[in-house]
Amino acid sequence: MSIILPEPGSDAKGAARPAEAPIYIPAEETPHLHKEYKGILRWLTTVDHKLIGVMYLWFAFFSAFAGGALAGGIRAQLALPILTDGTNATMGLNAGKALLSPELFNQFIGMHASFMIFFAIIPGFAGFSNYFVPLLIGARDMAFPKMNAFAFWLLIPSALLMICSFAFGSTGAGWTGYAPLSTRTYSPNIGVDMWIFGIHLAGVSSIMGAINFIVTMSTMRAPGMKWFKMPLFCWTVLIQSWMALIGTPVLAGVVTMLLTDRLIGTGFFDPARGGDPLLYQHLFWFYSHPAVYIMILPGFGIVSHIMASFSGKHVFGYKGMVYATAFIAIIGFLVWGHHMFSAGMEPWLRAYFGFMTMLIAVPTGVKIFSWLATLWGGSIRFTVPMMYALGFIGLFTIGGVSGVFLANVPFDVQVHDSYFVVAHLHYVLFGGSVMTILGGTYYWFPKMSGRFLDEKLGKIIFWCIFLGMNLTFMPMHWIGLAGMARRIYTYRPEFLDMNRLISCGYLLMLAGGIMLLGNILYTLVAKKRTAGNDPWGVNATQHTLDWETKSPPAPHNFDRLPKIV
Amino acid sequence: MSAAAHEEEHIHLPEPTIWPFILVLGISPLPVAAILALRPELPLHYLWPAILGFGGFLTLVGTLGWVTMVIREKTTIDQTWGNNTLTMAWKLFLLSEAAIFSAFFGHLFYTMYHAESRAILGNTWPPIGTPHIALSIPALGTGVLVASSITCELAHKALLRGRRAAAKNWLMFTLILGFIFIGMQGYEWGHLMSYFGFTPSSSYVGTIFYLITGFHGFHVITGLLMLFVVYARMELGSFDRRRHFSMNAASWYWHFVDVIWLFVFFVLYLGIQPSAH
Ligand SMILES: [Cu+2]
Numbered sequence: 001m002s003i004i005l006p007e008p009g010s011d012a013k014g015a016a017r018p019a020e021a022p023i024y025i026p027a028e029e030t031p032h033l034h035k036e037y038k039g040i041l042r043w044l045t046t047v048d049h050k051l052i053g054v055m056y057l058w059f060a061f062f063s064a065f066a067g068g069a070l071a072g073g074i075r076a077q078l079a080l081p082i083l084t085d086g087t088n089a090t091m092g093l094n095a096g097k098a099l100l101s102p103e104l105f106n107q108f109i110g111m112h113a114s115f116m117i118f119f120a121i122i123p124g125f126a127g128f129s130n131y132f133v134p135l136l137i138g139a140r141d142m143a144f145p146k147m148n149a150f151a152f153w154l155l156i157p158s159a160l161l162m163i164c165s166f167a168f169g170s171t172g173a174g175w176t177g178y179a180p181l182s183t184r185t186y187s188p189n190i191g192v193d194m195w196i197f198g199i200h201l202a203g204v205s206s207i208m209g210a211i212n213f214i215v216t217m218s219t220m221r222a223p224g225m226k227w228f229k230m231p232l233f234c235w236t237v238l239i240q241s242w243m244a245l246i247g248t249p250v251l252a253g254v255v256t257m258l259l260t261d262r263l264i265g266t267g268f269f270d271p272a273r274g275g276d277p278l279l280y281q282h283l284f285w286f287y288s289h290p291a292v293y294i295m296i297l298p299g300f301g302i303v304s305h306i307m308a309s310f311s312g313k314h315v316f317g318y319k320g321m322v323y324a325t326a327f328i329a330i331i332g333f334l335v336w337g338h339h340m341f342s343a344g345m346e347p348w349l350r351a352y353f354g355f356m357t358m359l360i361a362v363p364t365g366v367k368i369f370s371w372l373a374t375l376w377g378g379s380i381r382f383t384v385p386m387m388y389a390l391g392f393i394g395l396f397t398i399g400g401v402s403g404v405f406l407a408n409v410p411f412d413v414q415v416h417d418s419y420f421v422v423a424h425l426h427y428v429l430f431g432g433s434v435m436t437i438l439g440g441t442y443y444w445f446p447k448m449s450g451r452f453l454d455e456k457l458g459k460i461i462f463w464c465i466f467l468g469m470n471l472t473f474m475p476m477h478w479i480g481l482a483g484m485a486r487r488i489y490t491y492r493p494e495f496l497d498m499n500r501l502i503s504c505g506y507l508l509m510l511a512g513g514i515m516l517l518g519n520i521l522y523t524l525v526a527k528k529r530t531a532g533n534d535p536w537g538v539n540a541t542q543h544t545l546d547w548e549t550k551s552p553p554a555p556h557n558f559d560r561l562p563k564i565v
Numbered sequence: 566m567s568a569a570a571h572e573e574e575h576i577h578l579p580e581p582t583i584w585p586f587i588l589v590l591g592i593s594p595l596p597v598a599a600i601l602a603l604r605p606e607l608p609l610h611y612l613w614p615a616i617l618g619f620g621g622f623l624t625l626v627g628t629l630g631w632v633t634m635v636i637r638e639k640t641t642i643d644q645t646w647g648n649n650t651l652t653m654a655w656k657l658f659l660l661s662e663a664a665i666f667s668a669f670f671g672h673l674f675y676t677m678y679h680a681e682s683r684a685i686l687g688n689t690w691p692p693i694g695t696p697h698i699a700l701s702i703p704a705l706g707t708g709v710l711v712a713s714s715i716t717c718e719l720a721h722k723a724l725l726r727g728r729r730a731a732a733k734n735w736l737m738f739t740l741i742l743g744f745i746f747i748g749m750q751g752y753e754w755g756h757l758m759s760y761f762g763f764t765p766s767s768s769y770v771g772t773i774f775y776l777i778t779g780f781h782g783f784h785v786i787t788g789l790l791m792l793f794v795v796y797a798r799m800e801l802g803s804f805d806r807r808r809h810f811s812m813n814a815a816s817w818y819w820h821f822v823d824v825i826w827l828f829v830f831f832v833l834y835l836g837i838q839p840s841a842h
Pocket residue numbers: 288289292335336338339
């Protein structure tokens with residue numbers, strides 16, 4: 001694949017456009033200079049996909065710190081608990097009382113999850129998709145720039161509702177909000193109502209984003225960019241958007257049922273009137289299993305770009321990667337029951353869900369091996385983004401393998417609601433999603449800001465996060481197998497040492513996160529813009545359009561629309 | 566000069582706009598108002614009309630500002646290209662709507678399938694306490710909606726052929742049929758509630774019955790509003806053969822509502838007949 005960027009002054013032949021692409025005919029004859037506001041108003045009024053993308057990323061970054069602070073509360077409680085045998089292990093910090101009350105502890109757990117999922121990981125990927133999908137397909141903006149801004153702003157009230165709901169006893173029932181614990185009988189405060197509305201707004205935002213991405217990629221690709229010339233990151237965002245489009249409304253539907261149960265007294269989940277709490281779980285997981293892929297697929301795309309870039313090769317098995325991603329997405333909608341093995345389910349259904357879940361390991365394996373084959377024989381450069389990508393492979397494989405464990409019904413019933421599950425999901429969501437977001441941050445930071453993040457410090461941060469991550473979540477496998485239950489503020493004495501070790505791992509990750517924030521702020525304020533069009537020097541092998549324009553790109557992205565041949 | 570060559574000299578970027586932000590500002594207080602309104606025990610309960618009014622006002626301002634801006638853009642930019650993208654976005658939106666309905670229908674199937682294990686309501690489907698919902702009104706409603714779909718399509722065809730008067734007439738028929746449907750639905754609800762005392766909170770069947778028919782009815786009303794806007798714009802003469810995206814959108818929506826109703830009738834109404842089991 002090669003790209004032709006018509007030189008200024010050449011005729012328009014090089015940039016013939018596809019039939020559906022936008023043709024703008026300006027109103028006046030003078031070159032169109034569009035209005036721009038200054039200061040805060042510039043951000044409030046922008047419809048530029050790049051600025052919106054940057055706002056998404058900052059929003060996600062701060063949400064990650066908020067979610068991380070909640071995790072800190074959880075780790076503090078578990079490092080300094082009152083044990084089940086009554087031993088006071090608080091080291092004199094809080095005589096005779098646990099740091100967090102049992103209810104508050106549960107709220108911390110639920111809010112940590114809600115925040116990390118809806119406001120850190122999903123918007124984090126939305127930030128990269130917004131910034132880079134139009135660049136990578138050679139478009140000037142998204143198909144619906146105003147709707148794009150609207151979708152971002154919706155996240156603010158959504159997050160505010162969720163934060164405020166914390167003061168009114170929300171998420172005591174966990175981020176899953178299982179009925180009947182989340183019904184009015186057991187969660188009488190308005191916190192859950194606010195939490196539900198928060199999910200509604202976040203859901204509308206992600207449906208709008210999904211529609212926008214699908215339409216953008218379907219109609220605005222540069223001339224000559226056939227479907228199978230589209231970079232992998234775009235493919236993963238496209239498939240992710242389809243999943244969000246079909247899955248999110250179901251989540252909205254089920255929390256709406258919960259809301260009407262709570263506010264106007266309907267009986268969806270009230271057994272006394274024939275309602276069924278188990279149904280909540282079915283509908284909830286119908287969204288929330290695919291949500292796992294909504295939270296990881298763009299990461300697959302980012303890793304593909306990083307791997308290929310720093311191996312100096314094309315990604316191995318491009319088409320296979322696309323098909324594997326699509327296959328994961330389709331199967332992803334058919335496996336939700338694996339979250340409910342211990343909740344009561346016909347044996348044949350358990351067998352079905354277990355089998356389908358294990359089936360997902362096949363396309364996932366295709367991807368892992370394709371990445372490894374991309375490395376094979378390449379001239380590998382150990383840059384910081386590459387280290388995150390390599391770290392991702394290892395960690396995500398561990399998370400995937402423990403996922404296959406959990407797909408086995410007998411095993412799942414055994415470790416259900418233990419720390420083994422916590423370990424598994426964090427290897428997938430931290431080892432998978434967060435590592436790719438961090439890798440993407442390092443990879444595209446020069447493009448977005450024109451400045452390089454410090455490589456040396458970057459490596460220190462990487463090792464803090466990578467080692468801290470393993471120190472935190474690896475021992476959870478062991479204490480989980482040994483029987484430590486999750487979502488409970490206390491535990492048996494034999495787990496004390498291990499929990500303190502885990503909390504040390506948390507501190508290591510926290511140190512990494514704070515250094516990263518400091519480094520980003522310092523770089524933005526103090527460093528000069530030195531990055532050229534292709535700051536990593538990878539475009540000779542990659543031929544992707546993000547490296548064909550200035551760093552950072554001008555508002556119109558490309559002076560001349562590129563043509564792909 | 567060809568359009569493409571023209572563009573080479575003038576890069577048009579969408580203008581910055583404050584309306585999406587204002588709209589979000591208007592939407593934000595609405596959940597608070599809803600919670601306060603439906604929770605009379607809260608200390609600030611009495612504030613809900615004020616909050617609703619404030620949010621509603623800003624929402625209206627934001628929407629109008631946004632719409633005005635789009636209409637102004639239409640006069641300066643050739644947007645015929647936009648019809649493709651808009652149509653696609655609209656279809657995707659309807660797909661997501663269908664996904665919400667499927668969550669509700671999923672509930673219905675699930676409860677039907679598990680009815681035998683509901684000792685509390687007599688282990689039967691439909692459960693004890695479900696009135697015999699007469700089929701006459703919904704059957705008539707099905708006819709009315711299907712007919713309205715046909716008239717809507719005729720209006721669309723007439724518009725495509727440039728026969729604006731005929732299009733307007735067919736659209737008027739569609740509107741009237743839609744109103745008849747809503748009237749019948751309202752009558753049925755009133756009858757069920759007052760005569761049988763069958764309400765959303767009487768049992769899980771009541772809950773799902775009113776949720777599905779209510780959510781569908783809400784869509785019918787939305788569809789009627791869209792058709793009304795289309796009618797008004799025809800009256801103002803703002804369509805031509807080539808540019809009538811809102812007619813396309815409204816008719817797509819109307820057919821969608823019609824199809825959903827067929828599911829409502831054949832699955833929900835026929836499903837909760839006593840003889841159905
Ligand atoms: Cu799952």
